Amino acid sequence: MAKEIQAELKSALGQARSILEDLERVGLGEVLPTGEDERLPVCNLDGSGNCRPETLEEIAADLGDCHRCNLSKERQNIVFGVGNPDAEIVFVGEGPGREEDLRGEPFVGEAGRLLDRIIQAMGFQRSDVYICNVVKCRPPRNRDPEAEEIAACEPFLQRQLAAIRPRVIVALGKFAAQTLLQSQTPISRLRGRWAEYHGIPLMPTFHPAYLLRTPSGKRDVWEDMKQVMKRVEED
Numbered sequence: 001m002a003k004e005i006q007a008e009l010k011s012a013l014g015q016a017r018s019i020l021e022d023l024e025r026v027g028l029g030e031v032l033p034t035g036e037d038e039r040l041p042v043c044n045l046d047g048s049g050n051c052r053p054e055t056l057e058e059i060a061a062d063l064g065d066c067h068r069c070n071l072s073k074e075r076q077n078i079v080f081g082v083g084n085p086d087a088e089i090v091f092v093g094e095g096p097g098r099e100e101d102l103r104g105e106p107f108v109g110e111a112g113r114l115l116d117r118i119i120q121a122m123g124f125q126r127s128d129v130y131i132c133n134v135v136k137c138r139p140p141r142n143r144d145p146e147a148e149e150i151a152a153c154e155p156f157l158q159r160q161l162a163a164i165r166p167r168v169i170v171a172l173g174k175f176a177a178q179t180l181l182q183s184q185t186p187i188s189r190l191r192g193r194w195a196e197y198h199g200i201p202l203m204p205t206f207h208p209a210y211l212l213r214t215p216s217g218k219r220d221v222w223e224d225m226k227q228v229m230k231r232v233e234e235d
């Protein structure tokens, strides 16, 4: 009995596959689930056309044990990013600090704990969103990343954002906002106003490390996060 059912199932599956293959031959190939068709080109940030989203695992594998810039010399761990591959919100910081470098995870120090509280106040858990940085390796003594370090790393950030296709990017602090927007405008003027990163809405706000030094900025950040929540809830 079980054998008969197995045989029937096998034949039904075979027929289904041949129908899908016929449809593909006549140009209706998009009925096949994309993302499983490895022959399609990977999607870029606008996600348009016949493409499949790259997976974060593929991007991490391509990054490998990266030595594309000098930051690789002193780092302990690459800090790729963490969170939900289908996140609606991606938070982008500057670069790993000491604790992040030791653990290989972004925003796990004091500023990270404040970021977690901000995320929770927005009604999310850390695991609901995605968190990463402009550069994936710790700049020595937490100096600002240099132009060539950013240039080496940014293609991977772009690919992560194309893979996730969030509704909103939150740029945390002056460095992330100015880098992603290619702007020299002070963060105090950028924050709270919608901008775009390759077509994805981007909200610049203050960095949680700045809020630890200047708690009065929390009000502004909360205003900015309310705008983000509203955007994510739309339609």
Ligand code: URA
Residues within 6 Å of the ligand: 093, 094, 095, 096, 097, 100, 105, 106, 107, 108, 109, 111, 112, 133, 209
């Ligand atoms: N500050 C950042 O910008 N990123 C981190 O991951 C931690 C602290």
Ligand code: URA
Residues within 6 Å of the ligand: 172, 173, 174, 175, 187, 205, 206, 207, 208, 210
């Ligand atoms: N200066 C920064 O570098 N970041 C902020 O968020 C605010 C001031």
